[in-house]
Amino acid sequence: MKLHLKVWRQAGPQDAGRFENHTVEGVTPDMSFLEMLDVLNNKLLAQGKPTIAFDHDCREGICGSCSMMINGRAHGPTRGTTCQTYMRNFTDGQTVVIEPWRARAFPVMCDLVVDRSAFDRIQQAGGYVSVNTGGAPDGNCLPVPKDNAEKAMDAAQCIGCGACVAACKNASAMLFVAAKVSHLGLLPQGQPERSRRVLAMVAKMDEEGFGNCTNQYECEAVCPKAISADFIARMNRDQIGSTLIPAE
């Protein structure tokens, strides 16, 4: 297969950035999207040109590093991360546009690499159970109904890639924050700090410059882990409840 790429190039945060055209030949269906970019980068290197910077690490869909907007869709045409997007989903001669995540809260650092540290700061605001190492009671002291544990896990499997933000026209981080809030909110361990947590995390999300939710569900559609937008409703309920009746 031969593909025509339009790739976003930006030397640094202050650079204006532009699209650059490249053609990649010899693409095979079993290649991953990132392996296709490896091939291009090796070609650029051989020509003495700067290679394309992009975030990637585990290449098995779990670390959440990779983050590309491919033909206007976060992580590309199939459900899953960029690294788990395979070239069998593209056709010979196709033009592919590759951009970084676009959001004010995710400034571009270089080419396709963006700064997602806002996600870390939201979690630092309250995404934890305040428990020190040592002295925890036996794990079976606290029964957790199976359905709650499963639902908490549905939320907890968020990989923090930021596709939800990139896909949202408001660059909202509601799905990400809702997943974090719901994971702990569904478990008995998370109850003592439930109100404080949701209020602090939502306030931090707003402060970081993410937009609000207007119920388009683009986030759910691109989430590699198929996290349900129902969690956003749950978070809103938690937040309203916590505002009206402070628990602590």
Place this chain on the structure above:
Amino acid sequence: MQLESRAPTGPLAEKWDRCKMEMKLVNPANKRKYHVLVVGTGLAGGSCAASLAELGYNVSVFCYQDSPRRAHSIAAQGGINAAKNYRNDGDSVERLFLDTIKGGDYRSREANVYRLAQVSRNIIDQCVAQGVPFAREYGGQLDNRSFGGAQVSRTFYCRGQTGQQLLLGAYSSLNRQIAQGRVKSHPRHEMLDLVMVNGVARGIIVRDMVTGQIERHSGDAVVLATGGYGPVFYLSTNAKGCNVTATFRAYRRGALFANPCFTQIHPTCIPVTGDYQSKLTLMSESLRNDGRIWVPKTPADKRRPDAIPEGERDYFLERKYPSYGNLAPRDISSRAAKEACDAGLGVGDGGRGVYLDFADAIRRLGEPTIRERYGNLFEMYEHITGENPYKVPMRIYPAVHYCMGGLWVDYRLMSNIPGLFVLGEANFSDHGANRLGASALMQGLADGYFVAPYTITDYLAGVKPGAGTDLPEFAEAEAKVGGIMKRLQDARGKTSAQVFHRELGKMVWDECGMARSRASLEKLLRAIPDIRERFWKDVSVPATAGGMNQGLEYAGRVADLIDFAEVLATDALTREESCGAHFREEYQTEDGEAARNDAEYSFVSAWQNGGEGNAPVLHREHLKYEFVKPSVRSYK
């Protein structure tokens, strides 16, 4: 050099308690005067940094990823072992200890392994308290699954994402400390050298991967939790960023590298498809609970798997190891798959694959149960291969997965350099010559939550806090790091570092992979200097306008992997026996099993840097078995 394990004397079950009583404490008001540097934020580094900060120390953490949450522990799938005996199936601390030491083929320290089994129980409690969503039974109690190398069910899990959930637990504790100002996080920073002052670890040199600036950081102790060296094989299940640089540069500064030849090849990975391939993907060992491994009985059988009748299939693990069957330990299962493929029975293009078949389990339990247990793994497989494993058996082949070897540490997890602690996969301590499934997560968290906070405190109690970076040793290390990077950039060659990396990896895999021999290792040792010479002449490092230069980072890591491969091959050559994952073709029994040689090789090989151009120097820590009698490891 005399290697002192510092393991306490006395009964096995009392050693850790005795050690804790012997160790010194630091008064709470004095703790805040100390500063600890933690490199790596996976399970070991993340849990250690959070726990130290909770105690009141100042901590700086460093990781090359853009967030501590992305360390490669996140990719561990199957589960974490703990001797809880919730199943009432006869598990105990002693049983977990025995399974682990036997699984390691009697090449680990008794005292360390026993402590690991003891604290395994606390780990589960700690993680539950943090809100890790472990799988539950309908009654609300914690669920367990079975894993290779054990006949009890002691593995706790979160679907197929256990590593992710445990790491997010440690990361949440770390976040809490960052918010409280006791931990300073430095993501996108890579450690490039260890700084020693008067023979003691006193700091590190890092590169800010965004600005390209070289920074000095000083601390009263340095913790390396930087993972293994799997990428020396190029293709592995490790993340692309994983590398040996932090531990190898500590080795260059005098830290001993122990047992590098013990590298684990995981039996259940997706087979290689082409040259462009950048990594291999693991399918959790937990799949072997319900999947049956087989190959056709006739070589080059091109029929569809469902067209091959039962009688013409060889379920080779069940046949060779009836008591453990498909749950035989990793080294044994991997070698059996290799033998089947070497005999021409392999399946798929290229014939390097065996079937992992769920048809029986689906018939027995129904598709919904299988989906609940392994849904995400099946999806991942389908994504990569385009085949639906509910309908067609998976094709799997062994791949490099984990490194049992690592920097040498004593019982207190301190290397031979005072003040340099090494945790998790980066050390060599607990798994001997082979690690059992679901034990890496256990060891990482045991080291970070329950061992290092005590032992680092003991060390700090004897150290005067506060050194600063304004010392000639920091200037020297900084200049050295700058020199390496300049040399890489000045090479101005034509070939990408990836080409050298792939060439190195293929050679290490062929000559020092699932089976090694004197001839293959000598061949490898002759080839490495040639790769090194060509690398430094012809490597091409991209020029960039800004500070970010991923090609420069990568080239530096490949340079270290080339040098490290020599230590690995030297170790494999010196160990003239077969044990665990180290299978020397010359040393096998009549039926092809590993022939261990306890009389001559019951020791830890700890390698000291011999200096530029010299071979590494071997030091031995003899293993004393006071409580277990090493026996022939049989899973038949």
